[in-house]
Amino acid sequence: MTGGLRHPVLMDISRLLSRADSAVPTGIDRVELEYALYLMRVPASQVAFVAYHPVGRIGILPRRAAASFLRVLARAWASGTRPSRASSLLAGALLQAAAFGAVGDTKHRRTYLLLSHHHLMRQDVIAAFLKRAHAAMAVMVHDLIPIEYPEYARPTEPDRHRRRMDTVGRLAESVIVPSRPVGDSLRHYLAPRGHCPPVSVVHHGCLVPSGIPASAGPLAPDAPYFVILGTIEPRKNHLLLLNLWRQMATEGGSAPLPHLVIIGRRGWENENILDMIERCPALRGIVHEHATLSDRGVAALIGGARALLFPSFAEGFGLPLLEVLAMGIPCLCSDLPVFREIAGDFPVYLDPLDGPGWRRAIAELSGHDRRPVPAPSFADWPTQVAAGLAALGVTNGKVETAC
Structure with missing residues (x-):
């Protein structure tokens, strides 16, 4: 770690503990895990893991048990299997340790590192912990989508997210965001409230699975196919694609479908999407759903696809876009500023409401064998984690801040 740590770090892994028996990680899960695995290599005298307990306490966790939990979780998610019972047992034991609220040595200034939105709405608990632990707060804000696009969130989520961002404004001393649009949104939200901590833009790292099979295997359809990757929820715009496929199926034609x-x-608020997947006669046999696949299995399916389709209405980053482009697979994606920032000219950009445009682009890619496309090189996770820690003031490294 270039330059070493400025202060001892207390990294919060509450979100990962809450996901102890989940077979498939979300993007935020992956981000928090990459930072935790990176910091596991730092001596225990410089890095401790902490967690929030629902009784309203944040406490330091036993280092060896926390490291064991992180390794078990990482292995399970990499293999696409549900974490073993040992993972849940370890998570339960670690939460019990957090409930006691120990903060350890308070003689030296420390950094409290919170990389998810897990309990940011509990401003009182965090403030009390910062005081007891003699710590400054460093935060990652992934997006402000529930505030900016409440129609895509659960009914209670916009208010919860405002409380999270209020905590950031009042308690955080440094913030990183994954893209400039998120940084702009955060400053726009916090500025009228009187305080905006320094915000730095640090992109997420890109992980391309090694040893991808030459064949997509038995899960691949026996026909040309496209892939959409991500939680099934309204803002991902699955309905656009499902309606296009229903249209193509009912119209028929000489070209293979x-x-x-x-x-x-x-995910949530997705009844219309699921109704089409499960009940639309025209889509039977041509739309295939896979909820739990290993990274290797996902990569194999994507490797045989004509293209990744990414028609989202809003994103804070877009990990699948980077990872698929890095595999040399064509991508059709929404024309969002964040996608242009992180992916440049490599994808084909389309308006997320332009159904005819998406259909023409899909038809063009369907009508011939997949053409090779250049595979860009994006920064790996260790590089980006080091940049993120430097931007937060955790290390002595320096990066350019966004504001």
Whole structure:
């Protein structure tokens, strides 16, 4: 770690503990895990892991048990299997340790590192912990989508997210965001409230699975196919694609009908999407859903696809876009500023409401064998974690801040 730590770090892994028996990680899960695995390599005298307990306490966790939990979780998610019972047992034991609220040595200034939105709405608990632990707060804000686009969130989520951002404004001493649009949104939200801590833009790292099979295997349809990857929820715009596929199926034609492969767990507010997947006769046999696949399995399916389809209405970053582009697979994505920032000219950009445009682009890619495309090189996770820690003031490294 370039330059070493400025102060001892207390990294919060509450979100990861809450996901102890989940078979498929979300993007935020992956980000928090990458930072935790990176900091596991730092001596215990410089890095401790902490967690929030629902009784209203944040406490330091036993280092060895925390490291064991992180390794078990990382192995399970990499293999695409549900974490073993040992993972849940370890998470329960660690939460019990957090409930006691120990903060350890308070003689030296420390940094409290919170990289998810897990309990940011509990401003009182965090403030009390910062005081007891003699710590400054460093935060990652992933997006402000529930505030900016409440129609895509659960009914209670916009108010909860405002409380989270209020905590950031009042308690955080440094913030990183994954893209400039998120940084702009955060400053726009916090400025009228009187305080905006320094905000730095640090992109997420890119992980391309090694040893990808030459064949997509038995999960691949016996026809040309496209993939959409991500949680099934309204802002991902699955309905656009499902309606296009229904239209293509009912119209028929001489050209073979490509298939659509949906990869991702089922999220929220998605009844209309699920109704089409489960009950639309025209889509039977041509739309395939996979909720739990290993990274290797996902990569194999994507490797045989004509393209990744990414028609989201709003994103804070877009990890799947980077990872698929890095595999040399074509991508059709929404024309969002964040996508242009992180992916440049490599994808084909389309308006997320332009159904005819998406259909033409899909038809063009369906009508011939997949053409090779250049595979860009994006920064790996260790590089980006080091940049993120430097931006937060955790290390002595220096990066350019956004504001």
